[in-house]
């Protein structure tokens with residue numbers, strides 16, 4: 001192996017980088033619109049319950065398997081049982097496929113940052129967005145640019161690239177988020193947005209919404225594609241992994257709630273619809289920004305915030321496949337990054353074009369972009385997590401008391417790992433297939 005296996009420079013580096021992986025478009029783009037489509041406050045309550053209980057188990061499990069085996073995904077599974085290596089390989093493959101659509105949204109964000117500062121006024125926001133994503137050239141260039149920025153940090157290695165990026169972008173993200181929350185709370189009728197977020201309407205509680213909350217929680221914590229396993233494999237020593245995991249979950253949840261507090265008061269203040277779906281961030285919000293004082297600065301700040309969130313998650317998506325290439329094929333990090341760059345571009349370009357000239361190419365009645373999103377979020381992420389929980393719970397027979405000191409906690413962990421999480425995941429996959 002050309003590169004010696006790296007380790008985190010400190011526990012802080014590990015935690016902030018893992019939070020960086022978790023806090024991404026999932027929190028700021030996806031969470032508010034999924035919440036908007038699932039009834040607001042009641043969704044938030046269910047989500048908090050799920051993320052602090054059920055999600056704790058697969059999250060710590062993935063980190064722990066990495067820490068235990070000290071290998072990238074394929075090697076980690078292989079060291080448990082030779083035949084498991086194919087299951088392990090599904091993880092970096094999932095990463096590559098997620099990268100191919102996640103980075104497209106990264107490209108859109110770059111466009112909106114530029115747009116905020118230059119030529120700010122737009123006539124019709126819906127039309128602008130649909131025309132922009134249909135363009136055959138510009139979004140492709142921006143997708144590749146976003147990919148290049150992420151690859152740049154990955155290529156510089158764990159300490160100089162990945163840690164440095166997270167230590168710079170995450171504090172910036174927090175500062176901008178707080179600034180935008182203050183702006184939003186000072187808009188007229190901001191309290192309506194807060195009511196929507198925090199006053200639950202129990203009539204909206206249903207099983208589909210619970211599964212949506214579960215899916216959102218897994219996605220936002222980056223569980224199921226080997227990013228966490230790889231990050232876990234760089235841990236030298238952490239006797240308080242449970243505490244670290246709770247810090248990660250708590251931070252991720254705070255970021256998601258703050259994103260909601262930033263978005264909903266603004267949406268209600270301008271009488272817009274909170275359930276407009278994926279367009280909430282690219283259509284509804286720019287419309288709102290155009291109507292407030294210093295709107296271009298607020299808009300620029302918002303899209304820079306999204307950019308920071310997407311970059312740190314993007315880097316984590318790349319690290320799993322990158323580590324697998326380095327350790328399995330015995331090549332340097334630079335070479336691995338070059339291969340990743342080519343490979344992801346080959347899938348991402350047709351996916352970018354699937355909003356325009358390639359819209360007729362369909363898989364299971366879905367465009368390339370939608371299909372990649374569906375395949376990874378609804379199927380591959382939960383399937384990978386299911387396999388890893390089954391391997392840990394039933395094959396390795398990992399017991400809660402290795403990780404958790406208190407007896408009841410350890411007992412609940414055992415039941416969760418063997419039964420509750422696998423059953424929830426199977427339900428999630430079945431519903432996801434519909």
Ligand code: PHE
Pocket residue numbers: 021022023024025026027098219220221222223225227313314316317
């Ligand atoms: N957790 C990231 C987000 O919320 C997305 C992600 C998913 C990153 C899976 C890595 C792996 O945007």
